[in-house]
Amino acid sequence: MKFTLLIDGGLGRILTSIPALEQFVLDNPDSIIVTYFWTPIIWGNPKISNQVIDNNTKGLFELIKHSKIIKPEPYFNTNYINSKTHLSQAWNEVVNFKETDIQVPKIFLSKFELNAPNIKNNRPVIGLQPFGSTASFSPNEVTDSSGRSLNKEFTEQLIKRLKQENFDILLLTDKSIPFLDSSDFINYWPENCRWMSAAIANVDYFIGIDSAGQHIARCFNKPGTVIMGGTSAVNVTYPDHFQILNNLPCTYHPYRIAEFDAYLAELINSNIMEFDTATSQSYIDSIIQDIKDHI
Numbered sequence: 001m002k003f004t005l006l007i008d009g010g011l012g013r014i015l016t017s018i019p020a021l022e023q024f025v026l027d028n029p030d031s032i033i034v035t036y037f038w039t040p041i042i043w044g045n046p047k048i049s050n051q052v053i054d055n056n057t058k059g060l061f062e063l064i065k066h067s068k069i070i071k072p073e074p075y076f077n078t079n080y081i082n083s084k085t086h087l088s089q090a091w092n093e094v095v096n097f098k099e100t101d102i103q104v105p106k107i108f109l110s111k112f113e114l115n116a117p118n119i120k121n122n123r124p125v126i127g128l129q130p131f132g133s134t135a136s137f138s139p140n141e142v143t144d145s146s147g148r149s150l151n152k153e154f155t156e157q158l159i160k161r162l163k164q165e166n167f168d169i170l171l172l173t174d175k176s177i178p179f180l181d182s183s184d185f186i187n188y189w190p191e192n193c194r195w196m197s198a199a200i201a202n203v204d205y206f207i208g209i210d211s212a213g214q215h216i217a218r219c220f221n222k223p224g225t226v227i228m229g230g231t232s233a234v235n236v237t238y239p240d241h242f243q244i245l246n247n248l249p250c251t252y253h254p255y256r257i258a259e260f261d262a263y264l265a266e267l268i269n270s271n272i273m274e275f276d277t278a279t280s281q282s283y284i285d286s287i288i289q290d291i292k293d294h295i
Contacts (some may be wrong), residue, residue, distance in 0.1 A: 002030050010133060012212045018105035020089075039052060043108070045273065076093045079099075083232045107201075118189050125202065128159070131144070134149075135148075135149040147250070148211065166293075172199065221241075227246055227273075
């Protein structure tokens with residue numbers, strides 16, 4: 001039987017699905033994988049790129065309508081919602097019905113793409129992703145309903161310390177941040193997911209939150225620190241690889257499952273990224289020390 005898998009969600013979800021999709025295609029070589037918006041991150045993958053089609057492709061419906069269409073959802077996986085497994089493993093369980101260990105996904109970039117950022121000089125380059133896709137900004141604050149993004153004060157303190165240590169900073173964001181000075185950062189602004197991947201492939205160290213950048217950094221085996229907020233480290237990051245800060249218990253956010261409970265979780269977790277002075281200083285010291293330990 002011919003299968004079509006519909007894989008939706010943000011860039012992090014697509015990345016973490018890759019190993020499970022590779023196994024599915026190995027077992028079902030005639031299958032089709034339909035992805036939404038982030039399809040280019042899979043380009044070049046020798047195991048699945050020929051099977052991957054963007055949902056905006058003309059004629060897609062005629063191509064898939066006689067196949068068995070499946071829409072797997074890792075957020076509904078029992079082990080995932082009980083914070084017992086990583087998102088990549090949850091994908092494997094809902095796509096392949098296997099609980100075997102899954103590999104770290106790979107991103108395939110050309111030599112041209114890898115060399116394009118040209119951000120290296122004599123100083124270490126730190127990739128910084130302080131804000132998630134759900135963040136919004138005013139001149140005086142950061143608002144993020146998901147509780148993942150760093151606040152204004154901590155971000156400014158961290159940047160100041162990185163500059164004092166004579167590190168170059170590559171700011172990873174696709175939004176205008178009114179309280180940050182662009183002259184503090186390397187003049188390179190990723191315009192799509194492959195440019196962003198190439199940029200992270202060129203940094204010496206990654207600092208981020210629960211967002212796509214940390215998954216890309218893990219794909220390229222970059223050392224780093226991930227500062228957690230309203231999501232579980234077991235579910236979404238890599239405690240065996242990164243330094244994890246603020247790994248405090250948070251109320252589980254049942255996204256796509258229970259709308260009102262998700263709203264309540266957002267309320268309860270709303271201040272989880274508000275650090276006092278001592279905690280901020282401790283976290284920044286830990287980040288600087290970890291950078292020096294790795295580069």
